[in-house]
Amino acid sequence: MVGRPGVTGRREERDVAGGDELGTYLDGHFTGAVAGLELFRRAAAARRGQPSGEVLARLAAEVAEDRAALRALMSAVGATPNRPRAAAAWVGERASRLVTGGRSLGRSPLRDYLELEALLLGVQGKEAGWRTLRALAEHDGRLDAAALDELVLRAQRQAAELVELRARALERSFAV
Numbered sequence: 581m582v583g584r585p586g587v588t589g590r591r592e593e594r595d596v597a598g599g600d601e602l603g604t605y606l607d608g609h610f611t612g613a614v615a616g617l618e619l620f621r622r623a624a625a626a627r628r629g630q631p632s633g634e635v636l637a638r639l640a641a642e643v644a645e646d647r648a649a650l651r652a653l654m655s656a657v658g659a660t661p662n663r664p665r666a667a668a669a670w671v672g673e674r675a676s677r678l679v680t681g682g683r684s685l686g687r688s689p690l691r692d693y694l695e696l697e698a699l700l701l702g703v704q705g706k707e708a709g710w711r712t713l714r715a716l717a718e719h720d721g722r723l724d725a726a727a728l729d730e731l732v733l734r735a736q737r738q739a740a741e742l743v744e745l746r747a748r749a750l751e752r753s754f755a756v
Contacts, residue, residue: 602720603654603657606650607659612705613646613647613706614647615702620643635745639742646735649731657720688753690753700743700746710731710735714729714732
């Protein structure tokens with residue numbers, strides 16, 4: 581993709597969500613992206629040196645790009661992130677690190693599984709967001725339909741990779 585993914589420089593037909601609805605919607609996804617990126621980074625770091633760590637590190641880089649694309653979309657529609665809400669999401673993700681999965685020290689296989697499940701849910705939510713924006717692009721010239729199509733496809737690929745990692749973690753977590 582060239583330029584800012586999901587954003588066009590032209591204005592067609594009309595802008596959707598006459599009031600602040602679109603900005604509010606985007607901000608909600610941005611808040612999720614803040615926490616999601618932190619979780620991806622933590623998961624990748626915890627698995628450094630393992631094949632799953634390499635996959636998660638690559639996905640974390642892509643999620644950072646996705647968050648930048650979302651931020652560019654927000655700018656294109658005149659929305660700004662709610663900084664206190666984004667900060668609360670960041671703090672919440674950090675606080676979730678206190679969960680030990682039943683162990684006093686270290687990581688448990690169950691924690692790894694739950695972490696992958698949370699990452700998968702986040703990516704699925706992101707895909708839903710891209711799909712919503714793609715539908716809006718039919719009526720809002722500020723949104724680039726082709727770039728949003730690419731973002732949907734990338735989210736689908738990310739989800740498929742997480743499903744595979746989660747399936748492998750299932751065996752370790754539940755001894756199946």
